[in-house]
Amino acid sequence: MSTPEQQISTAIKEAIAENDVLLFMKGTPDAPRCGFSARTVAALEALGKPFAAVDILPDPRIRQELSAISNWPTIPQLFVRGELIGGCDIVTEMYENGELAEVLGVERPAEAPEQAPVAAEPGAPPLTIENNLRR
């Protein structure tokens, strides 16, 4: 019998192998729970590249096993064709110098901004909170 940690590790490796573009993030692309994850999602969406996403928040062991596999301590983590591309800083830098579009094999759409889009300030509250003060 494998331990739950081993099962999680195996599932992570399979997800990396099976998805051309895979983002490990806090929250979901529609409802990121961290500014860094939100910004990375925004960069991928600006380039119009479909991607798979895994929310690491439901179980702390996902992050633990992922970091052990990737040798990378922080979230988000973007994988393309099985290889770690980087976190928010590197993805942002690569978006702005055109390398991200190249790695993803897409043309930068004409309407995509030159600067990586800022989805939210780091530490901002979850984007799903609705402003109920306006009536």
Next chain:
Amino acid sequence: MPTTDELKQRIEASIPGASAEVIDLSGGGDHFRATVVAPEFAGLSRIEQHRRVYAVFGAEIGGPIHALSLVTRAGE
């Protein structure tokens, strides 16, 4: 709680010849940005350069240091 000076000194002490600039983005001492220039980064990929800096802090990243944003380069 770590300070910008402490982070700068630890990076410079651990990576030979490195020069680091650290700013506190949150004002709360848990979210920093470090710009690190070091000769040994020459020939390393960006991923490897960032790993080298993260390695200075080990498990503190994601713990006491909630977030450390990095800009790295090998120098002139």
